[in-house]
Amino acid sequence: MELTQTVRQVALVTCGLMLLPVLGMQLSTEVNWGPADFFVAAVLLFSAGLIYRLVAAQLPGKAQRTLLAVLVVTLLALIWAELAVGLFS
Template identity: 45%
Template structure:
C-alpha cells in the first residue's frame, strides 16, 4: 500500500460525488419506466407521492451501497452487502406495492 498523498482526499470526494451522481441518474432512469407506461396504459397509475417514495428508496439504497462499498476491501464483501441491499429493496418495494407482509406501511 502506498502512503496517502495530500490530494487523495479531494480525489476521493470527487469520486464519491461522481458515484452518487450515477446513482441518482440511475434512479431517475428507472423512474422513467412507470412514467412512460402511464402514457400508454391505465394499468400503471402512479401519483407524485409514489414517484417520490420510489425515488427516495432507489436513491437511498444505491447511495448506501456506494458508501458501504468504499469501506469494504474485498469483492465478496461488496457482493454480499450488495445482495443484502438488493433484497431489502425488493422486499420493501413489494410491501409498498401489494402489502406482501401486511404491515402498516403497505399500500391500500
C-alpha cells in the first residue's frame, strides 16, 4: 500500500476518534477538553496508528501483527494514563 494512502487512512481514523470527546463535551459537563488536549490526543492516536500500519506491513504472520497491536495499544494506554493523571509520578 502506498505511504500517502496509509497516512490518509490513519488520519481519517484519527479524526473519527477525535469526534468522541467532542460528542462527550456536548453530552456532559464532565468532559472538558481544551485545544491542547485535542492536539496531544490526535498526535498520540495518529502516531500509534501510523507506527502500527508501517511496522505491520513488514511482518509476515498474523500472530506477529497481533502482538504488535497489543504492544502499540499498551504503550498508547500507558502514555495516555501518564499524561491524564500522572500514573507514574
